[in-house]
Amino acid sequence: MTSTVTQPGEPIPILVLSRTQEQVEAINSILRRAGHASHCTWLMSADDLPETLTTVNPELLIIFTADDLLPLESLRSLRTLSQPAVPILLAWDRLDEAHLTTTLTNGAQDAIALRAPAHLSMVCARELHAFRLERGLITTLSTTLTYQKALAEFMAGSADAIAMAQDGILVNANAAWLHLFGASDVNVLHAQLLMDWFEPESHTALKGAMAATANGQWPDYELQVTARKLDGTPIRLDLILGHASFEGEPAIRLMILTRRHDEAAMQNRLSAAVRTDNSTGLLHRSHFLDAVAARLEEPIAGGMRFIAFIRPDRTQELGLQLAPTLIEALTGHYAQLALEQSPDAIAGRFTTTGLMFLLELGNLADAEAWANELVRKIHGRVFQLGSRSISITASVGISAIPPGSKEFEDTMTDAITANHRGAADGGNRVQIINRSVAKNKLIDHDADWVRQLEVALTSDRFRLAQQPIASLQGTHQGMYDLLVRLVDENGVEILPSEFIPAAERNQIMARIDRWVVSAAIDFCRVKNPTIVFVRLCGASVVDNTFVEWLQSEVLQSGISPDILCFQTSSTVADQHISELSTLRQKLKNLGCRFAVENFGVGTDPLQILTHLSPDVVKLAGSLMQGITDNTATQNHVKRLFQMATDINAITIAERVDSANAMAVLCQLGIEFIQGNFVHEPEAITLE
Numbered sequence: 001m002t003s004t005v006t007q008p009g010e011p012i013p014i015l016v017l018s019r020t021q022e023q024v025e026a027i028n029s030i031l032r033r034a035g036h037a038s039h040c041t042w043l044m045s046a047d048d049l050p051e052t053l054t055t056v057n058p059e060l061l062i063i064f065t066a067d068d069l070l071p072l073e074s075l076r077s078l079r080t081l082s083q084p085a086v087p088i089l090l091a092w093d094r095l096d097e098a099h100l101t102t103t104l105t106n107g108a109q110d111a112i113a114l115r116a117p118a119h120l121s122m123v124c125a126r127e128l129h130a131f132r133l134e135r136g137l138i139t140t141l142s143t144t145l146t147y148q149k150a151l152a153e154f155m156a157g158s159a160d161a162i163a164m165a166q167d168g169i170l171v172n173a174n175a176a177w178l179h180l181f182g183a184s185d186v187n188v189l190h191a192q193l194l195m196d197w198f199e200p201e202s203h204t205a206l207k208g209a210m211a212a213t214a215n216g217q218w219p220d221y222e223l224q225v226t227a228r229k230l231d232g233t234p235i236r237l238d239l240i241l242g243h244a245s246f247e248g249e250p251a252i253r254l255m256i257l258t259r260r261h262d263e264a265a266m267q268n269r270l271s272a273a274v275r276t277d278n279s280t281g282l283l284h285r286s287h288f289l290d291a292v293a294a295r296l297e298e299p300i301a302g303g304m305r306f307i308a309f310i311r312p313d314r315t316q317e318l319g320l321q322l323a324p325t326l327i328e329a330l331t332g333h334y335a336q337l338a339l340e341q342s343p344d345a346i347a348g349r350f351t352t353t354g355l356m357f358l359l360e361l362g363n364l365a366d367a368e369a370w371a372n373e374l375v376r377k378i379h380g381r382v383f384q385l386g387s388r389s390i391s392i393t394a395s396v397g398i399s400a401i402p403p404g405s406k407e408f409e410d411t412m413t414d415a416i417t418a419n420h421r422g423a424a425d426g427g428n429r430v431q432i433i434n435r436s437v438a439k440n441k442l443i444d445h446d447a448d449w450v451r452q453l454e455v456a457l458t459s460d461r462f463r464l465a466q467q468p469i470a471s472l473q474g475t476h477q478g479m480y481d482l483l484v485r486l487v488d489e490n491g492v493e494i495l496p497s498e499f500i501p502a503a504e505r506n507q508i509m510a511r512i513d514r515w516v517v518s519a520a521i522d523f524c525r526v527k528n529p530t531i532v533f534v535r536l537c538g539a540s541v542v543d544n545t546f547v548e549w550l551q552s553e554v555l556q557s558g559i560s561p562d563i564l565c566f567q568t569s570s571t572v573a574d575q576h577i578s579e580l581s582t583l584r585q586k587l588k589n590l591g592c593r594f595a596v597e598n599f600g601v602g603t604d605p606l607q608i609l610t611h612l613s614p615d616v617v618k619l620a621g622s623l624m625q626g627i628t629d630n631t632a633t634q635n636h637v638k639r640l641f642q643m644a645t646d647i648n649a650i651t652i653a654e655r656v657d658s659a660n661a662m663a664v665l666c667q668l669g670i671e672f673i674q675g676n677f678v679h680e681p682e683a684i685t686l687e
Contacts, residue, residue: 011039012128015058015086019044019067023091026114027062034121036128046070053081059131060124062112064091076107084134087127095119097416101409109286118324119352126277130284134274161256164246165194165210171246180256182229199226199234201629205660206239208667210252213241217472217666221659277349279328280335288348292358295346296406301680302483303362303655304497305401307408308371309415310338311354312378313393313427318353326385327353333383334394341374354419356412362655363497364400364432365601365622371396371430373626373633379428395422398432403498449502452488457511461487464519465681466532469652469674472666478530481674482523483681484516510539510546517550517564523684524559533565533595533616538572542579547586554590561591565616569598573608581611597654598622600640609647617644619670621655628660638668 014031016024024042031038041056043049046069053061063070070078072090079085088108092099095113103111109127112120161180163173170192178185181197195203202225212218222238229235237256244253275287283291296305312318312334318327331353338355339347350356361367378394397418399411414433422431456462462484469479486494503509513536520534540546554561566587573580573596584594595616596608600623609617619640626633637653644651653665656675665673 011037012060013056013058014038014040014060014062015043015052015056016040016062016064017043017046017049017067017069018062018064018091019069023064023114027091027120030114030117030120031124033117034125036121036125044069049078050081053078053086057082058086059128061086061088062091063088063108066093072102072106072108079107084131087131089123089127097413104286104289109284122324122328122352126284129278130274137274163254164244164251165254166246166249166251168194170194170197171251177256180229180235181227182231182233188230197227199228202226204634204667205628205663208663208665209239209241209659212472212663212666213243213252214250215473216243218663221662223659223663225660279332280349280355281332281339282335282355283346283348285348285350288346288350288356291346291348292408293406295358296401296408299493300360300495301676302495302497303360303366304364304403306359306361306364306367307399307401307411307415308357308359308367309350309354309397309412309419310334310357310374310394311351311419311423313395313423315353318392322385322388322390326388329385330383330390330392331355333385334378334381334392337377337381338374341377342370354416356415361625362621364398365598365620366625366655367398367400368430368432369622369625371398373630375428375430376626376630393428395419395427396430397422398430403495446502446506449499450506450508452486453499453503453506453508453512456486457508457515462512462515462519463487463493464516464523464684466523466684467674467681468679469533469672470678471672472662473671479533479672480529480531481533482516482520482535482684484512485683504537504539507539509537510543513537513540514546514549518553519684520564521553521557521559524563525557529563531563531565531593533567535597536566536568536572538568538576541568541572541576541583547583547590550592551590554592562593565593565595567595567597567616567618570596570601570605570608570620571598573612574604577607577611584612584614599644600636605640606643609643609649613647614649616652617649618652618654621653621675624653624656624661624675627664628658634664634668637665637670641669 012031014027016027018024021042024040028038028040041052041058043052049070065072075088079088089110089112090099090103090106090108091112091114093113093115095111095116099111110123112123114120161174161177163177164171173183178188195206198206205223206225209218209221209223218241220240220242222240225237225239227235227237240255240257242253242255244251275283277284282288312330318330322330331349335347335349335355338357342357342359345360346358348356359367359370361370375394375396378392382389382391397415397420399414399418401408401411418431418433421433422429425431463486465483465485466480467483469481471477484496486499488494500509500512503512517534520532523529524532536546554564568580587594593615594612595618596612596614597618598620599605599608599617601620608614617640619637623633623637627637641651650672651670652672652674653661653670654674656662656665656673657677659677662673662677
């Protein structure tokens with residue numbers, strides 16, 4: 001069955017499966033009061049449902065669950081009777097998490113209740129909107145081919161917006177640039193500082209990118225900035241910077257690409273519109289759950305996965321202060337802030353005002369930093385809602401998905417619980433619950449991990465991966481961070497975040513460290529890098545026999561010991577400062593280098609530098625989460641950089657994940673960066 005198209009102004013056909021007509025009339029009344037020209041068809045028995053779906057062609061099916069007219073497990077097969085599938089809403093006597101879970105588990109789109117008419121009308125409006133978009137996608141894609149040629153010809157005539165800058169001044173721009181910024185002619189450029197065209201939050205990144213471009217250190221990365229039109233209106237742009245010449249003198253070219261339209265892009269946008277919430281641009285809850293499940297089927301390149309639940313504090317008070325339409329507008333505003341914070345995350349509108357994100361970050365500290373930055377941004381923003389302006393706070397609940405797990409329901413529950421605790425404790429805060437990880441790691445799998453690790457050590461099933469470290473100043477190439485991987489019985493590669501906690505708890509990590517060091521020496525012997533970074537755990541730091549063993553390995557290999565740079569975390573340094581000081585001196589006597597990673601988040605960074613005098617300081621990846629537009633974080637990183645410079649240590653920023661972060665670090669003077677944005681880890685082959 002294919003649904004016919006309802007014309008504007010025509011009654012919206014809705015099918016209601018219920019025992020009593022009063023329930024049907026209540027649905028009809030609520031929707032009409034909300035401005036929907038609904039026409040409800042009452043069906044008392046599920047036996048006639050397949051035929052009625054064909055004859056009525058409803059745009060919405062509402063089933064009252066208390067009447068027990070239809071097995072809920074049959075909903076998925078029921079939806080296959082129409083194309084596009086008619087959205088199904090389950091009506092309950094009340095709304096709670098158990099009913100929401102049952103609803104989604106059985107394939108319905110959402111849960112509603114007569115006693116929550118505002119929520120009911122908004123959910124119905126959302127599903128009707130999504131259904132019509134999907135129907136439009138099906139019925140119009142063939143028409144797209146007819147207009148494709150004309151559209152391509154039209155877009156081909158649209159010029160990219162291009163401007164030239166010299167010595168910080170905008171000296172020339174084409175008509176497309178002027179039009180984009182609302183300028184009438186090129187005369188407005190005279191004596192205009194380039195930074196005057198951009199919001200202050202983008203200045204540091206833009207200055208850094210321009211300096212890197214001038215030095216030939218900026219590839220064709222797209223820099224995300226907020227510009228300012230001549231009338232003061234902000235506008236988000238993606239800039240591509242490059243070398244140019246203007247009137248015979250060197251210049252920086254700033255280009256904003258015209259986005260070419262093609263059939264695939266149009267289909268993707270239409271498909272996305274069907275799956276996303278109209279107010280926030282985030283996935284509908286059911287589509288979000290599907291997307292999370294699909295992502296968990298894919299192995300993560302590195303780090304961990306987290307669920308974050310974001311919701312404004314004092315939601316009941318907001319509900320009394322603001323009409324439902326203003327609540328919608330407010331939710332849309334702070335949803336955009338959250339999306340800007342992590343544009344590549346899977347994000348969904350989970351409740352009326354609650355948003356949920358699936359994050360892929362390095363570790364728990366990174367997730368906490370991400371959430372703190374979002375809380376700060378929401379608190380610092382005044383939201384304009386029509387004629388009203390409002391300032392709010394929000395809390396974020398975080399929980400980690402157990403490494404390698406494809407189950408996420410418990411993690412979602414933990415994130416929601418953490419959010420509620422944060423709000424109850426005063427709000428404007430980040431709350432973390434890691435119960436599912438602890439249970440998974442400490443109770444369920446340690447015994448199995450010990451077995452796997454022992455077998456891996458005896459049968460050589462560990463592997464090395466290397467991640468290049470990039471220079472922001474054009475020097476010291478050939479630097480690599482070495483990472484360990486475990487290969488299980490089925491040949492599947494397992495990340496360190498899955499097995500290292502168990503290895504540390506069961507005193508196996510020091511033996512793994514020695515395997516890594518031996519493999520690193522082989523890598524140095526074959527590949528001849530400049531520097532390789534090798535991690536040492538706390539057990540290796542306090543192992544008095546480690547350096548003697550290392551000296552023997554280095555002498556037998558014939559490599560220069562200064563290629564090896566042994567690194568340990570600031571957490572280990574805080575716990576074993578005396579032992580680490582002794583180890584650092586022994587490594588120095590041997591000719592090896594020494595580094596501290598995750599620097600800047602421990603109890604006393606200056607003490608670490610004073611007692612250990614590392615050759616290399618790696619700035620904590622969690623600091624990169626808010627560095628692009630957070631002046632306080634930028635100043636903190638600048639202070640850490642100066643502390644490292646004072647002892648002549650090289651600085652490397654860890655887990656850099658965007659061009660904007662790279663540009664800011666360049667402006668701050670940081671020398672090197674590493675992270676998946678620069679280069680993802682690669683398996684090492686020595687053949």
